[in-house]
Structures are given as C-alpha cells and as structure tokens.
Amino acid sequence: MGYNWRMPIRARAHVYAMQPYRPGKTPEQLMQSLGLSELIKLSANENPLGASPHAKEAIVNALEAIHRYPDGACSVLRDALSDFYGLPPDHFAFGNGSDELIHLFGVAYLKPGDALMMGQPSFVRYIASAQLNQATLQAIPLTPDFRHDLEAMADAITECTKLVYIANPNNPTGTMVGPGAIDRFMEKVPDHVVVVFDEAYYEFLENPPDTLRYVREGRPNVVVLRTFSKIQGLASLRIGYGLAAPEMIEVLQKTRQPFNANGIAQAGAQASMVEQWLPGDPRTRTLQYLYLVRNPHPPDARDLLLAVPEAGRYGLIHARYHPTLQRYRSAFGFYDIFLIDAAGGRILYTVLKEVDFGMRLGAEPYHGTGLARAFRRAMALGEPEAYVMEDYSPYAASYFAPAAFLAAPIWRAGVKTGVLAIQISVAEVNRVMTGERLWRQQGLGESGQSYAVGPDGTLRS
CATH class of the missing domain: 3.40.640.10 (Type I PLP-dependent aspartate aminotransferase-like (Major domain))
Structure with missing residues (x-):
C-alpha cells in the first residue's frame, strides 16, 4: 500500500480561524515602493531617537x-x-x-x-x-x-x-x-x-x-x-x-x-x-547641572552652594531662602528638607541637593518610594495642622539608605500649593535610642541597650 502524499496534514481547527500578525513594511521597502528618498515612519510607535x-x-x-x-x-x-x-x-x-x-x-x-x-x-x-x-x-x-x-x-x-x-x-x-x-x-x-x-x-x-x-x-x-x-x-x-x-x-x-x-x-x-536614573525634563537637567554637576563642593557638602546667577529667578529665590532651611535642618538633625509642587509632584527644592532634586515623584524610580507615598498622603489631608509620617524604607536618592519621611501640605488662601517633607535618617534615631551613646548616664549601665522595632518586626535602630 502506497502513501497518499496529497492527504493534507491538519493543524488544530481553531488555528485556521486565527489571523497572523502582519507587520508593516520597513522604511527601506516603503521608500523603494513609493519612490521616496526619505520618510518618517510612525506606524510602529518606534523611538525616533534610537537607543542610548x-x-x-x-x-x-x-x-x-x-x-x-x-x-x-x-x-x-x-x-x-x-x-x-x-x-x-x-x-x-x-x-x-x-x-x-x-x-x-x-x-x-x-x-x-x-x-x-x-x-x-x-x-x-x-x-x-x-x-x-x-x-x-x-x-x-x-x-x-x-x-x-x-x-x-x-x-x-x-x-x-x-x-x-x-x-x-x-x-x-x-x-x-x-x-x-x-x-x-x-x-x-x-x-x-x-x-x-x-x-x-x-x-x-x-x-x-x-x-x-x-x-x-x-x-x-x-x-x-x-x-x-x-x-x-x-x-x-x-x-x-x-x-x-x-x-x-x-x-x-x-x-x-x-x-x-x-x-x-x-x-x-x-x-x-x-x-x-537621569532626568528627562530639560528644566531638571539644567537645575541638576547647576546645583549638582557644577557644584564646587563635594557631594556631602553640596548644601554649601548658595548663589547660582545662571539659575535666573530660581537662583535668586534659592539664595534668599536656602540659608534659613539649611539652618533649620542642622538645628533639628534632619537629613534633608524638601519642597514639592502640588500639581506635578516635582521636587522643587532640597537642602542637600541629591539626585532626586528636580525629579517627579509620579514617575519611576521615585514613584514607589517612601517620599512619594508621604507626598500623596499629605496631599490627601484636609486639615491645615495635619501631617503624615512614612516609615523607614530604602531610599534610592540617598544610596538606598533607610529613610523615614514627615510631610505636611502647604496651604495658601485655603488651597494646597505644595508639600513640605522632612527626611529622617537612621543615624538620628540611633542617637536618640543610645542617648548620645552615654549608656551609663542614661541608666543602662555597662551593657544595657535599647532598640526601636517597627510593626513589621524589623529594627529601626
């Protein structure tokens, strides 16, 4: 008995009802078929700038x-x-x-x-x-x-x-x-x-x-x-x-x-x-260039930069208010202080000028951070005296060090125009929990120790 080579080999029936994906023509094919020397292709939503x-x-x-x-x-x-x-x-x-x-x-x-x-x-x-x-x-x-x-x-x-x-x-x-x-x-x-x-x-x-x-x-x-x-x-x-x-x-x-x-x-x-990790907004790129890249001070002392004439009106406002917020941070032992725009969640000001300066909290890599959560919760508050606290978690802009945040809305004529946020480092909590490392004077003797533990069972000090 011979084989019937003409007998069709059938796939599963439902496959024949499917439509194959038909990609569009390449730019080269289109230019050749249409007789063009150049064109701009939009149909595939490809990035016209290419890869980095x-x-x-x-x-x-x-x-x-x-x-x-x-x-x-x-x-x-x-x-x-x-x-x-x-x-x-x-x-x-x-x-x-x-x-x-x-x-x-x-x-x-x-x-x-x-x-x-x-x-x-x-x-x-x-x-x-x-x-x-x-x-x-x-x-x-x-x-x-x-x-x-x-x-x-x-x-x-x-x-x-x-x-x-x-x-x-x-x-x-x-x-x-x-x-x-x-x-x-x-x-x-x-x-x-x-x-x-x-x-x-x-x-x-x-x-x-x-x-x-x-x-x-x-x-x-x-x-x-x-x-x-x-x-x-x-x-x-x-x-x-x-x-x-x-x-x-x-x-x-x-x-x-x-x-x-x-x-x-x-x-x-x-x-x-x-x-x-780099800012896409040209305004943020400019601010980071002026206050971070071109800052003459080392990264842990960027807050010493006061006057930046090239920053225009922002530079004048920064020079006026930065010393006050800088002193406030130092007096209370805070890690950093932020002013955040209500409309877009953009960090308009920080004392330390880390890499989050000018960035939007509504986008990665900051969307899921403790600062972003504190901002959103503060924006939901309805009382002028109310504030929120966000527990410790790694914060990308501070080299993934644990950071907690206090945040409160800024009101103007009954309208929330922004959020004031304060970053608290673990170092400050350790200072309090150890009593400036004066264990004996605090009544803990030679070997006593105290710890702060969060509701998730992990240490906060």
Missing part, C-alpha cells in the same frame, strides 16, 4: 560572548530592575518582548471554556492569546472618548473570566485611564481573575497611575508589563518584563523557553537602565 550610547556600547561588547548561551535567569538585569523599582528580584519575569509574556499567560491560565477580557480596540495579541487557547474573547467597547470602560468591564466579569488586559496607555488609541477609575475597578475584581496592566508606553505619561502598588501590596492576581522597546529604543532586540507576586512569576518560569531573553538584549537593556 550606553546601550549601543554594551551591545557591541556583548558580541564577544555571542558563542555562549545567555544567562537564563537574567541575573544582572533582574538586579538592576530590582534596585530601580525597589522590589525583590523574585518579582520579575522576562520575555522575548512583553508580547511573549502575553502568550505565556494564555498558555498558563487559559483553557477551553475560560474567557479573556480586553478593551475593543486594543492590542491584537490579546485576541491571539484567547484564540490559541480556545478561550472566549470578551471584547468590551471603549468609552466615547476611546478609553477603557472599566466600569463596564467590571460588570462583565463572570466565573469564566480568567484574564483581563488593560493597555494603559491604550494601543492604538493612546488614551489613559486614571487612578480613580483603576481603583474602583480593582475593588470589584474577584480573586480568580488575573489583571494584566500592559504599560508599554508608561514612561511617556506625565503623571501615570501607580499600578505597581498592587504588586507592592502583595496582591497575587495583578501583573504589570513593561518593555525596553519603546522609551529605551531597543525594539529590534525584543526584550520585555513583567512585575508580579513571586507565585505568579514562578508560573511564567515554568512555561517559558530556557533562554528566551538573548544575551545581546540583556546587555543592551541593562545598560539602558542608566538612562532611567
């Missing part, structure tokens, strides 16, 4: 090890992101672009009869994830102003709904849902639903919502996706990452390929993290 010099240099250097398999755990990049976000290393998963992570979530969490929910229109790979895993697609129309209708999405959740994707800002509409709408939505989400905030364009927002707080709070059903393709300009390297509880990260580790993030991509991404 740090990333390009690291990519070239990484070619020396191209014959080796990459670090399957992305150890160096994982540690860099851990420092940047202030989250433990086991909260990160990596993919060949964040769209691979979308694929992995479908593989891990969807089965026939389950449902995947998304806004319509939104990123097309959510649709593919549902189809590939034979799940029902719950496509909820956007609002009339092209935002995710989170209220309608919450109402549409059923026992079958397992994954909800919220692209914020949304692709392709470029619209954002704010923190209030997100909070109301999350209050209604049942525990069996995994909510994925796809934030490929997060860094382009002036005041993005803090979705990472759900991860920091330990919520087990929340994932935040980010990528190096957009703001870092590494689209061709294909590397993205997810932030979630360790239990969910472990699921992704079990479903991913062994070396899904290549070594060249890891090197470029890790090097591009340098840019994340």
Whole structure:
C-alpha cells in the first residue's frame, strides 16, 4: 500500500480561524515602493531617537560572548530592575518582548471554556492569546472618548473570566485611564481573575497611575508589563518584563523557553537602565547641572552652594531662602528638607541637593518610594495642622539608605500649593535610642541597650 502524499496534514481547527500578525513594511521597502528618498515612519510607535550610547556600547561588547548561551535567569538585569523599582528580584519575569509574556499567560491560565477580557480596540495579541487557547474573547467597547470602560468591564466579569488586559496607555488609541477609575475597578475584581496592566508606553505619561502598588501590596492576581522597546529604543532586540507576586512569576518560569531573553538584549537593556536614573525634563537637567554637576563642593557638602546667577529667578529665590532651611535642618538633625509642587509632584527644592532634586515623584524610580507615598498622603489631608509620617524604607536618592519621611501640605488662601517633607535618617534615631551613646548616664549601665522595632518586626535602630 502506497502513501497518499496529497492527504493534507491538519493543524488544530481553531488555528485556521486565527489571523497572523502582519507587520508593516520597513522604511527601506516603503521608500523603494513609493519612490521616496526619505520618510518618517510612525506606524510602529518606534523611538525616533534610537537607543542610548550606553546601550549601543554594551551591545557591541556583548558580541564577544555571542558563542555562549545567555544567562537564563537574567541575573544582572533582574538586579538592576530590582534596585530601580525597589522590589525583590523574585518579582520579575522576562520575555522575548512583553508580547511573549502575553502568550505565556494564555498558555498558563487559559483553557477551553475560560474567557479573556480586553478593551475593543486594543492590542491584537490579546485576541491571539484567547484564540490559541480556545478561550472566549470578551471584547468590551471603549468609552466615547476611546478609553477603557472599566466600569463596564467590571460588570462583565463572570466565573469564566480568567484574564483581563488593560493597555494603559491604550494601543492604538493612546488614551489613559486614571487612578480613580483603576481603583474602583480593582475593588470589584474577584480573586480568580488575573489583571494584566500592559504599560508599554508608561514612561511617556506625565503623571501615570501607580499600578505597581498592587504588586507592592502583595496582591497575587495583578501583573504589570513593561518593555525596553519603546522609551529605551531597543525594539529590534525584543526584550520585555513583567512585575508580579513571586507565585505568579514562578508560573511564567515554568512555561517559558530556557533562554528566551538573548544575551545581546540583556546587555543592551541593562545598560539602558542608566538612562532611567537621569532626568528627562530639560528644566531638571539644567537645575541638576547647576546645583549638582557644577557644584564646587563635594557631594556631602553640596548644601554649601548658595548663589547660582545662571539659575535666573530660581537662583535668586534659592539664595534668599536656602540659608534659613539649611539652618533649620542642622538645628533639628534632619537629613534633608524638601519642597514639592502640588500639581506635578516635582521636587522643587532640597537642602542637600541629591539626585532626586528636580525629579517627579509620579514617575519611576521615585514613584514607589517612601517620599512619594508621604507626598500623596499629605496631599490627601484636609486639615491645615495635619501631617503624615512614612516609615523607614530604602531610599534610592540617598544610596538606598533607610529613610523615614514627615510631610505636611502647604496651604495658601485655603488651597494646597505644595508639600513640605522632612527626611529622617537612621543615624538620628540611633542617637536618640543610645542617648548620645552615654549608656551609663542614661541608666543602662555597662551593657544595657535599647532598640526601636517597627510593626513589621524589623529594627529601626
């Protein structure tokens, strides 16, 4: 009996109903087909400035090890992101672009009869994830102003709904849902639903919502996706990452390929993290150049700089009020004092002039810090005499030293115009707890010791 070579080899039936992803033409192809000598391509949302010099240099250097398999755990990049976000290393998963992570979530969490929910229109790979895993697609129309209708999405959740994707800002509409709408939505989400905030364009927002707080709070059903393709300009390297509880990260580790993030991509991404710490706003760059880079005093004595004529009106105001705040800090033993703008959360003034000077507390790497939390809580106060205190946690701008913060709103004619914040170091707490190290005079004898312990069981002194 001979073989029937014409008999078709059939894939699973539902695969034939899927639409393959069809990328647009390259700039070279378009110029050739249209007879153009130059063009500006906008369709793929690529960074027109390209990757940073740090990333390009690291990519070239990484070619020396191209014959080796990459670090399957992305150890160096994982540690860099851990420092940047202030989250433990086991909260990160990596993919060949964040769209691979979308694929992995479908593989891990969807089965026939389950449902995947998304806004319509939104990123097309959510649709593919549902189809590939034979799940029902719950496509909820956007609002009339092209935002995710989170209220309608919450109402549409059923026992079958397992994954909800919220692209914020949304692709392709470029619209954002704010923190209030997100909070109301999350209050209604049942525990069996995994909510994925796809934030490929997060860094382009002036005041993005803090979705990472759900991860920091330990919520087990929340994932935040980010990528190096957009703001870092590494689209061709294909590397993205997810932030979630360790239990969910472990699921992704079990479903991913062994070396899904290549070594060249890891090197470029890790090097591009340098840019994340630098100010993007030209005003902040100017202030940091004048008060930090060009400051003639060493880093621990930058507060000695008083007059900066090139700073214009800001320099005149700084020269007038800085000595008073400098003396206040010294007299009370505070580590630093901040004046923060109410509207944008920008640090307008600090005594010490560390690297947070001029930065926005609404953006990483400061969004999740104790200072940012103290600022947000102070802005929520309604009484002129009220203040808040934020407990000790590592603070990036102070070399990750533990820092606590006191904060109170600044009022003018009944309106909150800013926040005054005070940073307290562990050194000051140690001074108080040891009685200036005069143990015997404090009644502790030769070997007595006192400790301050926080509600989480960790030492504060």
